[in-house]
Amino acid sequence: MRIVLVGPPGAGKGTQAAFLAKNLSIPHISTGDLFRANISQGTDLGKQAKAYMDAGNLVPDEVTIGMAEDRLDQADAADGFLLDGFPRNEQQARALDAYLARHGIALDGVLDLEVPEDEVVKRIAGRRICRNDSAHVFHVENQKPAVEGVCDICGGELYRRDDDAPDKVRNRLEVYHRETEPIIDYYRKQDLVVTISALGPVAEVTRRAMAALRAGSERPA
Template sequence: MRIVLVGPPGAGKGTQAAYLARNLEIPHISTGDLFRANISQGTPLGVQAKSYMDAGNLVPDEVTIGMAEDRLEQADAAGGFLLDGFPRNLKQAEALDVYLKGKGITLDAVLDLEVPEDEVVKRIAGRRICRKNSAHVFHAEYSKPKAEGVCDVCGGELYQRDDDHEDTVRKRLEVYHSETEPIIDYYKAQELVVTIPALGKVEEVTRRAMSALGRGE
């Protein structure tokens, strides 16, 4: 299957993408991984991206599109893929369509993870990260540490990242509404969008998505 996963920050796209890709036996292709791989490998696109990032500028769509297309050329994506974080805007969505058309293939579905805005803010603003090991993540409401401000695993200090402050989260949501939400209407016109309520346990959301894709139990 060839799937695009969309949803606001805090909707759980990364988590769901990993579960779905594993269940569907297709590669999970995330924008973050594309950037990290290209930059670490020193590819021409990675060098371009790093130059923009080091200057504090946004990476142009052309660079991101180039990375995505290069990744889709790899053998493991021949039988399907799950795109997470790409396309991020209409220009990228249109470029993806042109690329796929050139290959004689089409998307099977665009999964839209739907979460109320207040819940998004609560999810992100409540996150607390361990300073010793950023893989240790807690939540002020949903996954509290045994001792406030202290990591259960290693005893490190828990803190709130700048990106997780409520005012920053709301700004990120504004960007999502203005730049990314329009691609949902774009794909609705192609009758590809399947809306998945993303409240509830991770496993429940995954089951809803698999069922919507006709792969339920």
């Protein structure tokens, strides 16, 4: 299957992408991974991206699109992929369509994870991250550490990132509504969008997503 995953910050896209990719035996391709790989490998696109990032500027669409196309050209993506974080706007969506058309393939579905804004703010603002290892993540309500403010795994200090503050989260949601949400309507016109609630246990959301994708793929063309 060839799938695009969309949803606001805090919808659990990364978590669901990992489970869905494993269940479907397709590579999970995230924008963050694309940037890290290209920068660490010193590719031309990575050097361009780093120059923009070091200057505090947004990376232009053409650079991001180039990275995504290079990744989709790799052998493991020949029979399917799950895109997470790309496309992030309509220009990127049109570029992806053009790439797929050149290769005689098409998307099977666009999975839209739906979460109320208040829930997004609660999820993100409640996150606490270990200063020793950012992979150690807790939550003030859903995943409390045994000792408040202390990482269960290594004993490091837990803190809330500046951009996880409620006002910053709402700003990120505004950017999502302005830049990324329009691609849902773009793909809905192609009858590709399946929307599910991303509320509830992770395993239940994954089950819901798999059922929606299967139902969507079985619709008559």
